[in-house]
Amino acid sequence: MIIAKSQKDLDRMREVGELIAEVREALRGMVGIGVSTLELNRAAEKMIRERGAIPTFIGYHGFPFAICASVNEQIVHGFSNETPLKDGDIISLDMAATYNGFVGDTAFTAPVGEITDELKQLIRVTEECLELGIAQCHPNKRVGDIGWAVQQHAEKYGYGIVRDYTGHGIGRAMHEAPQIANYGRPGTREKIRAGYCFAIEPMLNLGTHETRTLADKWTVVTRDGKPSAHAEHTIAVTADGPEILTLTKEQKAALKKTENETVAA
Ligand code: MG
Numbered sequence: 001m002i003i004a005k006s007q008k009d010l011d012r013m014r015e016v017g018e019l020i021a022e023v024r025e026a027l028r029g030m031v032g033i034g035v036s037t038l039e040l041n042r043a044a045e046k047m048i049r050e051r052g053a054i055p056t057f058i059g060y061h062g063f064p065f066a067i068c069a070s071v072n073e074q075i076v077h078g079f080s081n082e083t084p085l086k087d088g089d090i091i092s093l094d095m096a097a098t099y100n101g102f103v104g105d106t107a108f109t110a111p112v113g114e115i116t117d118e119l120k121q122l123i124r125v126t127e128e129c130l131e132l133g134i135a136q137c138h139p140n141k142r143v144g145d146i147g148w149a150v151q152q153h154a155e156k157y158g159y160g161i162v163r164d165y166t167g168h169g170i171g172r173a174m175h176e177a178p179q180i181a182n183y184g185r186p187g188t189r190e191k192i193r194a195g196y197c198f199a200i201e202p203m204l205n206l207g208t209h210e211t212r213t214l215a216d217k218w219t220v221v222t223r224d225g226k227p228s229a230h231a232e233h234t235i236a237v238t239a240d241g242p243e244i245l246t247l248t249k250e251q252k253a254a255l256k257k258t259e260n261e262t263v264a265a
C-alpha cells in the first residue's frame with residue numbers, strides 16, 4: 001500500500017528534506033583529491049547528529065556507515081574506507097536522515113579533480129534522468145511513467161540502466177511502497193496521487209547494467225568494472241506536480257526565482 005501523507009506529514013518531510021540537503025551540499029564541497037570516504041562518512045554523521053537527526057543508514061539491516069560511498073565502478077552501498085580519493089575518480093554519496101519521525105534520502109555523484117568528458121557526460125545524463133523522472137510526478141500519472149522517462153533518456157546514450165536496485169516510496173520508513181524502477185512502460189503500474197512521497201534515484205552505468213555484490217555483502221559494483229553514477233532526490237507529489245524536498249534553502253530560493261522569471265517572461 002502506498003501511504004499518502006497529510007499536510008502535517010508533508011511539513012515534516014520538508015524539514016528533513018532540507019536538513020539532509022544541507023548535509024549533501026556540505027559533503028559535495030568536501031570531495032577532493034586525497035580525501036578519504038571515511039572522512040566524508042565521519043563528517044556526514046556529525047552534521048546529521050548536530051542537527052538533532054539520526055543517520056538512517058546506520059544499522060539499517062546492519063549497514064555500518066552514515067553514508068554509502070561508492071567510487072568509480074561501485075554503484076551503491078559502498079563502504080567507507082581510508083583510501084584517499086584520486087584525480088579522475090568519480091564518487092557517489094548516498095545519505096539519509098530521520099528527523100521528527102520522517103526520512104529524507106538523497107544522493108549525488110561528483111568528480112574528483114579532473115575527470116574525462118565521458119564521465120562528465122555520465123554524471124550529467126544521470127542528473128537529467130533524475131529531473132525527467134521527477135517531472136512525471138503529477139497526480140493521475142503512473143509509476144511506470146517515471147521509469148519510462150528515465151529509460152528513454154539513458155538509452156539515447158547507450159548507458160546500462162541498473163535494474164537490481166530501484167527508487168522507492170518514503171515517509172516514516174526509508175523504504176515504503178512502491179518500488180520505482182528506472183525503466184518501464186508509460187501508463188503502467190500504480191497511479192500517482194497527491195500526498196505520495198518518492199525517492200527517485202537513477203543509477204546509470206557506462207557499460208553493462210549487470211551488477212555483482214562484493215564479499216562485504218553490501219558494496220554493489222558493475223559486472224564489467226566500468227564506472228557508474230547515481231543521483232537521488234526525495235520528492236512530494238502535490239496537486240500541482242512534484243515538489244523536490246531535498247533542496248537547501250538557497251536552492252529553493254534559486255528555483256523560485258527561476259519560476260518567477262519564467263512566469264514573467
Ligand atoms: Mg533511496
